[in-house]
Amino acid sequence: MLLLAVMWGLSIPITKLGLGTIPPMTFTALRFMVAVPLFMFLARHELRVQRKAIPSIIGLGVMGITLGNVAQSFGVQGSSASVATILSATIPIFMVILAAIRLKQPVTALQWCGLVAAFLGIALVATGSGPGADDMSKTTATGVIWMLVSAAGIATYYIWSKELSDRYGLMPVAAWNMLVGLVTVLPMAGWELAHQPVEITSRH
DSSP states (O other): OHHHHHHHHHHHHHHHHHTTTSOHHHHHHHHHHHHHHHHHHHTTTSOOOOGGGHHHHHHHHIIIIIIIIHHHHHHHHTSOHHHHHHHTTHHHHHHHHHHHHHSOOOOOHHHHHHHHHHHHHHHHHHTTOOTTOOTTTOOOHHHHHHHHHHHHHHHHHHHHHHHHHHHHOHHHHHHHHHHHHHHHHHHHHHHHHHHSOOOOOSOO
16 A cells, blocks of 8 residues: 555656646556556456446446546646645545445544545645746646546545455456546547647656
8 A cells, every 4th residue: 555655646746747748638548558458468367257247347447547547637737746646645535435435334533523634634735836836836726626536536446446356356357447448538539639739758
C-alpha cells in the first residue's frame, strides 16, 4: 500500500508535465496503450473468465479507466500538480464511505469525524491557489470538480474490483477491465486528436 501511495503520488506531477503538450483523453489512451499489453502478458495464463463476469468487467473498465482516469487527466490539467495530488487523497475517504455502504464495513462516529475533518482540510488546501499563479500551476473550480469526480470513480472502481477479484481472480479482472477502458477511450482520443495539436517531447 505504501508503494502504491508513492507511485500514485508521483503519477500526478508526471501527468501534469505530459498534459503540457498532449490533450487529456489522448494522454489517458497513451498510458493504457502501455499498461494493457503488460497486464495481458502477466495474465496470459488466466485470461479465461466466466461468461457471467463479462458485464461486470466491462462496467468496471468504464468506471475506473474511462471515467476515473479521463476525469483525472482533465482535473490535473485544470489544477496545479500539488493541489491535484492532495485532491487525489480523497480517494480513501470515498472508499471508506463506499465500503460502509456496499461491503457493510462498520465505521465508528470518531472515524466519521476524522473523514469529515480530512475532507474539509483537503477543500481548504484546494481552494488556496492564488490568482497570480502561472498557467502550469493555476487551479480552477472545474479542475477541482474533475479531480473529485475522478476520486469518486476510482474509489468505486477499487471497491467493485475487490468484489470481482475475489470471485474471478485479480489478474484476469485487471487485464480485461483495462482493455475495456482502453477500447472506450480510443474513439474519444481519436476525436480529440482531430481537433487539438499533439507534441510528444522530452522537454518540459
